[in-house]
Amino acid sequence: MQLTELETPALLLDRAKLERNIARMRTQLTSLGGVSHRPHLKTAKSIEVARLVAGAGGPITVSTLLEAERFGAAGFSDILYAVGIAPNKLERVIALRRRGIDLSIVTDNVEAAEAVAAAGREAGEPIPVLIEIDSDGHRAGVRPDQPELLVAIARALSDGAQVRGIMTHAGGSYDARTRPELVRIAAQERDSAVACAETLRAAGFAAPVVSIGSTPTALSATGLDGVTEVRAGVYLFFDLVMHGIGVAAIDEIALSVLTTVIGHQRDKGWILVDAGWMAMSRDRGTANQSLDQGYGLVCDAAGNPFTDLIMIAASQEHGILAIRDGSSAPLPDLPYGTRLRILPNHACATAAQFGEYQVVEDGQVAACWPRFNGW
Amino acid sequence: MQLTELETPALLLDRAKLERNIARMRTQLTSLGGVSHRPHLKTAKSIEVARLVAGAGGPITVSTLLEAERFGAAGFSDILYAVGIAPNKLERVIALRRRGIDLSIVTDNVEAAEAVAAAGREAGEPIPVLIEIDSDGHRAGVRPDQPELLVAIARALSDGAQVRGIMTHAGGSYDARTRPELVRIAAQERDSAVACAETLRAAGFAAPVVSIGSTPTALSATGLDGVTEVRAGVYLFFDLVMHGIGVAAIDEIALSVLTTVIGHQRDKGWILVDAGWMAMSRDRGTANQSLDQGYGLVCDAAGNPFTDLIMIAASQEHGILAIRDGSSAPLPDLPYGTRLRILPNHACATAAQFGEYQVVEDGQVAACWPRFNGW
Numbered sequence: 001m002q003l004t005e006l007e008t009p010a011l012l013l014d015r016a017k018l019e020r021n022i023a024r025m026r027t028q029l030t031s032l033g034g035v036s037h038r039p040h041l042k043t044a045k046s047i048e049v050a051r052l053v054a055g056a057g058g059p060i061t062v063s064t065l066l067e068a069e070r071f072g073a074a075g076f077s078d079i080l081y082a083v084g085i086a087p088n089k090l091e092r093v094i095a096l097r098r099r100g101i102d103l104s105i106v107t108d109n110v111e112a113a114e115a116v117a118a119a120g121r122e123a124g125e126p127i128p129v130l131i132e133i134d135s136d137g138h139r140a141g142v143r144p145d146q147p148e149l150l151v152a153i154a155r156a157l158s159d160g161a162q163v164r165g166i167m168t169h170a171g172g173s174y175d176a177r178t179r180p181e182l183v184r185i186a187a188q189e190r191d192s193a194v195a196c197a198e199t200l201r202a203a204g205f206a207a208p209v210v211s212i213g214s215t216p217t218a219l220s221a222t223g224l225d226g227v228t229e230v231r232a233g234v235y236l237f238f239d240l241v242m243h244g245i246g247v248a249a250i251d252e253i254a255l256s257v258l259t260t261v262i263g264h265q266r267d268k269g270w271i272l273v274d275a276g277w278m279a280m281s282r283d284r285g286t287a288n289q290s291l292d293q294g295y296g297l298v299c300d301a302a303g304n305p306f307t308d309l310i311m312i313a314a315s316q317e318h319g320i321l322a323i324r325d326g327s328s329a330p331l332p333d334l335p336y337g338t339r340l341r342i343l344p345n346h347a348c349a350t351a352a353q354f355g356e357y358q359v360v361e362d363g364q365v366a367a368c369w370p371r372f373n374g375w
Numbered sequence: 376m377q378l379t380e381l382e383t384p385a386l387l388l389d390r391a392k393l394e395r396n397i398a399r400m401r402t403q404l405t406s407l408g409g410v411s412h413r414p415h416l417k418t419a420k421s422i423e424v425a426r427l428v429a430g431a432g433g434p435i436t437v438s439t440l441l442e443a444e445r446f447g448a449a450g451f452s453d454i455l456y457a458v459g460i461a462p463n464k465l466e467r468v469i470a471l472r473r474r475g476i477d478l479s480i481v482t483d484n485v486e487a488a489e490a491v492a493a494a495g496r497e498a499g500e501p502i503p504v505l506i507e508i509d510s511d512g513h514r515a516g517v518r519p520d521q522p523e524l525l526v527a528i529a530r531a532l533s534d535g536a537q538v539r540g541i542m543t544h545a546g547g548s549y550d551a552r553t554r555p556e557l558v559r560i561a562a563q564e565r566d567s568a569v570a571c572a573e574t575l576r577a578a579g580f581a582a583p584v585v586s587i588g589s590t591p592t593a594l595s596a597t598g599l600d601g602v603t604e605v606r607a608g609v610y611l612f613f614d615l616v617m618h619g620i621g622v623a624a625i626d627e628i629a630l631s632v633l634t635t636v637i638g639h640q641r642d643k644g645w646i647l648v649d650a651g652w653m654a655m656s657r658d659r660g661t662a663n664q665s666l667d668q669g670y671g672l673v674c675d676a677a678g679n680p681f682t683d684l685i686m687i688a689a690s691q692e693h694g695i696l697a698i699r700d701g702s703s704a705p706l707p708d709l710p711y712g713t714r715l716r717i718l719p720n721h722a723c724a725t726a727a728q729f730g731e732y733q734v735v736e737d738g739q740v741a742a743c744w745p746r747f748n749g750w
Contacts (some may be wrong), residue, residue: 004463007440007463007464008463042691063691065691067705083692084638086383087635087711088382088635089382102701109639109711111712112637134640139688139690140637140640233750239502260461262458262461263483265509265515272514274458274461277658278438281657282659283652283657311433314725316438316456317438317439318458320514334488336462336486337462337463337488342533346657348691349652352653353748361725374730375383
């Protein structure tokens with residue numbers, strides 16, 4: 001199918017870029033001693049993308065139990081659900097494990113560990129658990145300076161669950177702006193995770209897994225000794241936030257929204273399109289970076305960016321395009337009906353607004369890959 | 376079903392509040408001389424909600440052709456698609472009209488008018504069009520001081536389409552903060568629309584419809600002489616942005632996200648929950664209001680707000696709750712596993728993150744109403 005046959009807005013996925021991004025991460029992990037990859041599929045939520053990056057069976061990481069069910073049904077049998085477990089989800093976790101899926105879960109507190117152990121005992125199904133570590137103070141997790149808490153959680157798990165190891169996500173890396181900063185955060189992520197695993201081992205727990213995450217740290221790490229797996233995921237598509245952090249070129253962004261010009265406010269230098277925040281999402285992740293990309297960077301239908309043309313405002317189904325503040329770039333002449341592509345701030349958020357990808361190969365729509373949103 | 380049987384996150388819709396909000400708008404429009412209501416269903420995207428507010432057949436307003444198709448199939452036969460038309464959508468518009476749905480569309484430029492007229496001529500199906508007016512400079516539309524453009528668009532439509540009238544959306548009302556300001560914007564919306572309709576009539580076009588929109592202006596208008604219909608929609612659910620504008624009480628917000636406590640960072644005063652931006656959306660519509668509500672205001676499971684407890688940060692599937700900056704309110708004791716409700720900034724954006732509503736009546740889940748997302 002031609003791109004011109006698609007109704008707009010539509011979510012485009014450039015297959016060649018996706019494959020190049022996968023190869024780039026593979027090379028990086030090989031250079032770090034061949035550490036295992038457990039790609040995070042919260043961005044892609046697609047069986048086809050999962051097969052490209054993780055082969056037929058995994059290992060993979062997910063952010064919802066719906067993902068675990070869908071990927072599990074498609075043959076992925078080694079799955080980490082990487083969000084601290086809520087008690088109301090344990091029944092579904094056990095049901096997934098009984099279907100033969102090696103689903104592991106995460107927690108960072110004794111109360112949850114007790115709930116998991118009790119559910120595992122009751123079901124006769126010891127659930128494997130990674131204890132979450134907070135390596136950079138940005139969200140959940142046991143701090144590395146809380147070894148007593150770490151061991152208390154492991155003890156609470158031991159009768160009914162399995163202490164599989166340690167996981168951390170250096171989300172603070174999203175605020176990094178320089179390569180040395182990224183290298184430092186990556187080292188801190190590794191050091192914290194490995195130290196906590198050693199604390200567990202010294203207390204008598206095998207803790208075989210040391211799992212770290214985040215695209216910026218995975219691409220910036222200079223050594224991963226002691227780490228057993230890397231969970232990066234957004235690198236599959238990349239986005240303007242990753243570009244702003246300095247880990248992706250614009251040309252590596254595989255995801256875009258196809259849209260159509262529906263009008264102009266010529267005296268204001270505005271071009272109106274039929275993609276608003278319902279298509280782009282409300283994510284403004286570049287707002288605090290050195291280059292604010294508005295709701296996205298505008299490209300022609302073939303994917304070539306216009307200089308400094310961004311989506312400056314979005315309502316539900318309208319986007320307003322204009323030259324960014326401070327730029328003297330000329331406004332391109334884009335008549336009514338012109339098709340454009342918008343590169344997103346945040347691939348996870350933009351992709352979540354759509355039910356499927358239009359997969360572009362050699363400038364044509366070669367396939368339509370479904371996504372699974374919701375929980 | 377009990378609320379405690381729901382897995383989290385889940386989208387709750389309080390039916391009693393929804394019905395009270397519908398009654399409030401009905402009373403308001405009656406007090407304004409009984410102007411017709413064409414509710415905007417871009418927020419609800421639900422057949423059941425549409426039937427409560429618009430009876431069996433409409434009239435209704437939609438933001439996507441998917442909504443037009445779904446509502447059309449459910450018996451709603453008078454539908455306005457209120458986004459400037461893109462040429463690639465005309466075929467689908469004609470197909471809908473041929474199914475007996477009186478679907479009207481919108482544009483604000485001569486090029487689009489020519490495309491619509493040509494498509495209508497070719498199909499032998501004259502498409503009814505409202506010409507969009509820009510009453511407050513915030514987005515699309517012909518300015519009231521451009522009567523020549525207005526008439527040129529009407530002329531371009533006349534051979535192949537029908538000039539049904541004028542529409543405007545006073546989106547600038549979302550920036551209003553006081554009642555007198557809202558009254559002024561509502562009057563300006565009315566005056567602009569009516570003046571433009573008179574321009575068309577003076578040029579020989581019947582232009583029977585004068586359609587205005589926006590919840591803040593509909594609830595603030597003191598007179599709507601010359602207006603034939605009002606398209607408000609977000610008032611069905613209301614949200615924190617509408618509360619910040621001053622047109623809704625917290626107790627009128629019918630939509631919330633049910634979530635569960637999954638952990639704490641006690642030294643920071645943080646409570647972690649299993650609803651992040653994937654559930655709340657990335658909408659930060661209150662960020663520029665006098666009271667920034669973060670990603671939402673936290674209530675207990677019955678819907679009673681805690682003082683100053685908001686979602687201060689959100690990642691994909693994690694929310695961080697804390698007392699808002701500057702408040703001395705105590706952090707409530709909310710142990711692991713506690714269920715909470717989060718009131719959203721923007722009902723349209725939060726609802727769009729879910730595939731269905733869990734409809735709450737008398738504290739129980741009485742029904743599950745599907746939504747239709749996408750295009």
